[in-house]
Amino acid sequence: MLVAYGPDGQPVIADERALNQLQEWSQQRQLFCPNCRAVLHLRGGPARRTQLHFAHRKGECPWSTEEESERHMRGKAVLAAWLGQQFPAARVTLEERLPEPNRIADVFVKHTDGRQLAVEFQCAPLELEEWQRRHLAYQQAGITDLWIIGSNRRDKQEAFQEAILEVSGTLVFLDPLLTPARAWLRWPLSAQALQAWQEERPSSSQAPNLSTGGWVGRLGYGMTLSTTLGELRLNDQGAINHPLRVEHERRLRLRHLMTFADSVDEDLLAAYLYNTVSAEMIQRVLRPLLRAYRSDPDLLRRYNYGRGTPEQPVREADRQRVARACSWLRQLARQGFPPVRLREVTQEIPFVGPYAAFVRYIEMLVTLAQTHR
Numbered sequence: 001m002l003v004a005y006g007p008d009g010q011p012v013i014a015d016e017r018a019l020n021q022l023q024e025w026s027q028q029r030q031l032f033c034p035n036c037r038a039v040l041h042l043r044g045g046p047a048r049r050t051q052l053h054f055a056h057r058k059g060e061c062p063w064s065t066e067e068e069s070e071r072h073m074r075g076k077a078v079l080a081a082w083l084g085q086q087f088p089a090a091r092v093t094l095e096e097r098l099p100e101p102n103r104i105a106d107v108f109v110k111h112t113d114g115r116q117l118a119v120e121f122q123c124a125p126l127e128l129e130e131w132q133r134r135h136l137a138y139q140q141a142g143i144t145d146l147w148i149i150g151s152n153r154r155d156k157q158e159a160f161q162e163a164i165l166e167v168s169g170t171l172v173f174l175d176p177l178l179t180p181a182r183a184w185l186r187w188p189l190s191a192q193a194l195q196a197w198q199e200e201r202p203s204s205s206q207a208p209n210l211s212t213g214g215w216v217g218r219l220g221y222g223m224t225l226s227t228t229l230g231e232l233r234l235n236d237q238g239a240i241n242h243p244l245r246v247e248h249e250r251r252l253r254l255r256h257l258m259t260f261a262d263s264v265d266e267d268l269l270a271a272y273l274y275n276t277v278s279a280e281m282i283q284r285v286l287r288p289l290l291r292a293y294r295s296d297p298d299l300l301r302r303y304n305y306g307r308g309t310p311e312q313p314v315r316e317a318d319r320q321r322v323a324r325a326c327s328w329l330r331q332l333a334r335q336g337f338p339p340v341r342l343r344e345v346t347q348e349i350p351f352v353g354p355y356a357a358f359v360r361y362i363e364m365l366v367t368l369a370q371t372h373r
Contacts, residue, residue, distance in 0.1 A: 002054070002073060002076055002077055002095060003054070003093075004031040004032060004033065005032040005033075005037075006031065007030040012031070014042075014054060015077055026040075026041050033056060040054040043055045051070055051073040053073050071123050071150055071177060072121060072123045072124075072150070074176040074177060075123070075148070075150065075176035075181075076094055076106045078176040078181045078229065079107050079119055079121060079148060079176075082181075082229050082232075083119065087234075089112055090109050092108070092109050093107070093110075098141065101137030101140065103134065105119065106118075106121045107121075116144065117143070117145075117146060118143050118145045118146070119148060120145060121150065122148070122149050122150065122153070122160075123150030123152060125156075126158070126160045128160050130160075131163055132163065145238075146168075146234075146240070148172050149161065149174070150173070150174065153173070154214075156215075157217070159217075161215075162219070165186075165216060165219060166219070169188075169239075170185055170187045170240060170241075171185070171214075172184070172240050173186070181229040182228060182229070183232055184214075184224055184225065184226055184227075185224065185245060186216065186223070186224045186225075187222065187245070188220055188222055189212070189220065189222060190220065191221065192256075194221045196252055196255050196256070197223075197252070198212075199352075209225060209226040210223070210224075210226075210245075210248065211224055225244055225245055227242055247275060254271055254272040255352065258352055259350070261355075263354050264355055266287050269355070272349075273286075273348055277345055281337065289362060289365075290358065293358055293361050296321075299321060302314075303318050303322050325365060325369070326368055329342075329365065329369040330369055339366045343366060345362075
């Protein structure tokens, strides 16, 4: 365990006291179990290359049911520090004994408004029925429970993991032995969301640490985000998220709207491109192009079909409009918006619904501007 009572009866956290002071108290048998009040001894530390902690003599404490791994002890300390940063106004404690639900929470958070959060770091196998019993006990006590799973269980197919996923919508795995501590978020995807992810043009929103895969049981397809613990965010309801996941899901929602839209909407397009295309490019290039396209979507098709067809010659008005458009694009190129950049931007626009035709319109116009003199 990481917490003991010192000579004055106050909690002592192993990593927060000087090593020589802890060693002295341990030798004098002045460290005590917070639960059974038996004498504890100091164990581990830098010399042994293990997490500094307190231990009973084997079999002394009825609250101690199993030997803790280095991963589990280190994980509790890392999570407590992370939670302290997330909620600086709250009281964050390690190994808090809770009369109701008769549990010792690995990490416990009590907010100033009375809300309570128990964080369990699960590195060992856990039967589904046992997880359900603990989860229900926390609920009945009015305590939100957050389950973090050791990275040693990332490749396991376990019923309790699927149960956590069904309740919270997210699995969080943690490797506290790395510096900084590494975390993985995993959540389910629908078949439609997976297809949309695979069809991104190009996969600009697909950061290297965001990938499909990972077991999610009967829930279907999964997405996994590899990150550091410090980059995760925990809201007041005890739900974990990450800015990349928020952005990924935002783009999927917008893409769905774009797929089934009746026409191209410039504000919807700007919202989709918000994090991948500069605001100047959207304002000075894409919005004018979109307005021109919406005023006459067939202009370039008529122009291209008529150029070499005696039966359907190009109308003079169309010729002049295309010439002005090409001149405008060449002027933009001199101002820092070259054709190659515009072609790259078209790759960021989803090739779905009415937006596919707009992409083709831009590509045709860029080609004309490069050949039309």
